[in-house]
Amino acid sequence: MAVLEARNLTKRFGGMAAVDGMSLSVAQGEVLGLIGPNGAGKTTMFDLLAGSVRATSGSIHLAGQDVTQAPAHRRLAGGMGRTFQIPRPFPGLSLLDNVLLARQSQTGERFWANFTAPGRVAAEERAARDKAMALLELVALARLADQPAQVLSGGQRKLLELARVMMADPKVILLDEPAAGVNPALLEVLIDRIRQINAGGVTFVLIEHNIDMVSRLCGRIVVMAQGKLLYEGRPDQVAKEPRVIEAYLGGVA
Ligand SMILES: Nc1ncnc2c1ncn2[C@@H]1O[C@H](COP(=O)(O)OP(=O)(O)OP(=O)(O)O)[C@@H](O)[C@H]1O
Ligand SMILES: [Mg+2]
Known part of the structure; x- marks a missing residue:
């Protein structure tokens, strides 16, 4: 059963579609990877799902409820937690x-x-x-x-984000690059904790550039490029998919 579902989501900023007709279905209990080159629209997708940004068109369902028009605090109360790419704790x-x-x-x-x-x-x-x-x-x-x-170091701030989001007892947690700036020892703690929380029934969507981490945690990976769904598959399939490799190389060039 899908705990979180986005259908045909689009978000335009002026003339530019940061998210362009994206659909996504997250099954209860899974850890879904969301990857793609810089600027692909991953964070905007989280903003749309969590409700900090309103979709231009499309719909979002959380635990079977249509939350497309619901404000962020209502989605949080409904079980949707998210962490930020750049954590901003009260210093x-x-x-x-x-x-x-x-x-x-x-x-x-x-x-x-x-x-x-x-x-x-x-x-x-x-x-x-x-x-x-x-x-x-x-x-x-x-x-x-x-x-x-x-x-706190940058990596410790990422861990604090995870503790903060857990305080609201979410059903689904959207993690935006939790491993960025986290040292290798702390990264193992983080992976371990995500597994532990997931075993307790919490569903995750994980945006991450650390492909090793994504491959270890996720059974399924969704790849975005230029606001659209580029590919979806298991980590081993994603790693050898020419369109995915091409999208990442295009981002580097
Ligand atoms: N508030 C905004 N106003 C205008 N453009 C925006 C806004 N937020 C994002 N964008 C643009 O939308 C596109 C997607 O950005 P987004 O941050 O979602 O990408 P991303 O996949 O998370 O990238 P990264 O891996 O670098 O974090 C980019 O071109 C970005 O400049
Ligand atoms: Mg981002």
Whole structure:
């Protein structure tokens, strides 16, 4: 069953179609790779799926619901999490607070709840902190929980992104180049964690230029070029497909 489905999505910026009639079906429980040369439209595709950019035409279904017109926060509440190609944590806030801020609805945010149900608010706070700490543990950042996010390396910021997105209990996570800037040792942690979270039932779509990582994690890869679907297949098929090789060489030349 498809947990996420895009049909004939197009996004125009002025005269240029960054995404041009893309269709994509993501099965429940899979780790789908999304690759393609720079400027192919991969990040724009994520922006469309997550709702930060509205499609010019086409439709998006999340868990069977049409979310084409739904704002980003509604899609997040519906189970769609995403990380950003360039993470922007709050630099002066601790890692723990950065993760806590990614939570969904909180009773404490409803002003009157502090007066009418202070015990419940306090219990929720404790539970949220425990969950945030467990997520920092998961991405090997727990020992830095009290440090401001500005101390993190680029690679550690990618791991913090993963902890942040997990805070909202997503069904589907869109990962935009999670391995960029991540050193080889941390990369193994990251691959391991994605597998672990996926084994817990979470579906992933993975944009990545690190083909080794994509091949290890993904059973199926979708290749985009110039906003369109170029090819779809298993990692071994993608690696030897002339059209894919051509698209990447064209990007280099
Ligand atoms: N907000 C925007 N306004 C105008 N053009 C944009 C906008 N966002 C993206 N584009 C253009 O759309 C095209 C696709 O960009 P996108 O960022 O989706 O590519 P990508 O596949 O993620 O590339 P990369 O691998 O370099 O991250 C590019 O030509 C880009 O310049
Ligand atoms: Mg991109």
